Amino acid sequence: MDSGLYVVATAIGNFGDMSQRAIEVLHNVSLIAAEDTRHSQRLLQFFAIDTPTMAYHDHSDDRALQRIVKCLADGGSVALVSDAGTPLISDPGYRLVRQVQDSGFAVYPLPGPCAAIAALSVSGLPTDRFLFEGFLPARDIARKNRLAALAAESMTLIFYEAPHRVEASLQSMIEEFGADREAVLAREITKTYETIRRGPLSVLARFVSEDENQRKGEIVLLVAGKPKAEEAIDADVSKLLSRLARELPAKTAAAVVADCTGLRKKQLYDHLLALKQAP
Ligand code: SAM
Numbered sequence: 001m002d003s004g005l006y007v008v009a010t011a012i013g014n015f016g017d018m019s020q021r022a023i024e025v026l027h028n029v030s031l032i033a034a035e036d037t038r039h040s041q042r043l044l045q046f047f048a049i050d051t052p053t054m055a056y057h058d059h060s061d062d063r064a065l066q067r068i069v070k071c072l073a074d075g076g077s078v079a080l081v082s083d084a085g086t087p088l089i090s091d092p093g094y095r096l097v098r099q100v101q102d103s104g105f106a107v108y109p110l111p112g113p114c115a116a117i118a119a120l121s122v123s124g125l126p127t128d129r130f131l132f133e134g135f136l137p138a139r140d141i142a143r144k145n146r147l148a149a150l151a152a153e154s155m156t157l158i159f160y161e162a163p164h165r166v167e168a169s170l171q172s173m174i175e176e177f178g179a180d181r182e183a184v185l186a187r188e189i190t191k192t193y194e195t196i197r198r199g200p201l202s203v204l205a206r207f208v209s210e211d212e213n214q215r216k217g218e219i220v221l222l223v224a225g226k227p228k229a230e231e232a233i234d235a236d237v238s239k240l241l242s243r244l245a246r247e248l249p250a251k252t253a254a255a256v257v258a259d260c261t262g263l264r265k266k267q268l269y270d271h272l273l274a275l276k277q278a279p
Pocket residue numbers: 012013082084085086087088089090091113114115116159160161162186187188189190191218219220
């Protein structure tokens with residue numbers, strides 16, 4: 001295989017999600033640099049991979065880095081894996097990837113599972129624009145400050161969460177985003193007790209506090225972005241809408257005006273109803 005550093009995504013709970021190519025690379029590299037070699041043994045044994053391993057995390061000393069660079073300089077290849085999912089995504093590897101690139105060696109991605117993307121894909125929240133926040137600060141005040149800074153964000157927000165902090169985080173989210181903001185709890189993805197639950201923050205908070213099982217395992221929390229304020233309906237549009245509504249059913253009038261102005265049909269229909277109810 002080509003010499004270089006292979007950044008290999010591994011399963012987030014179900015070994016069946018390992019790609020054929022990931023398994024082949026782990027078999028064939030000269031060395032596997034793992035966040036935790038003992039943790040990775042289960043996966044390696046499952047696929048009967050006996051490639052030598054070494055520990056690598058972002059606080060590893062320079063000797064670990066040098067060992068990897070030397071292996072590449074000798075024409076070898078190294079795979080980087082973390083405990084689960086895609087390395088570098090709330091996991092070690094950033095320093096290593098930069099160092100290897102700066103030393104003139106190739107870095108190859110082996111894409112695969114990532115809890116944030118898996119959760120987003122089944123969240124039912126908008127996926128066109130999203131913001132990955134990783135873990136919130138553990139301390140109360142720092143967490144609230146972080147959430148306050150995100151309150152006006154219109155993109156879908158994605159957080160990794162520790163099970164013993166999920167209740168407190170949901171509570172802080174209610175305080176900063178409002179109880180009605182839509183959110184999703186994605187727990188134990190690809191595992192036996194996989195749970196995906198969408199609802200207003202207040203309902204999710206109740207769900208988690210009333211069932212201790214929801215405070216176990218691995219969790220991704222997603223929160224809908226702040227809805228954009230609706231454009232106001234100006235006087236001319238309002239007049240046109242009322243005039244059309246005298247000739248057509250209200251729904252059709254709203255649909256025609258929505259087509260012509262780009263405003264939302266529902267907003268226009270509600271406006272018509274309000275006009276009709278006005279004294
Ligand atoms: N690199 C990993 C990835 O690509 O998703 C993330 C590593 S981060 C240290 C671990 C966090 O990811 C967990 O605390 C949890 O928030 C989330 N996570 C990992 N596996 C998960 C799963 N099966 N279900 C839900 N969340 C998961």
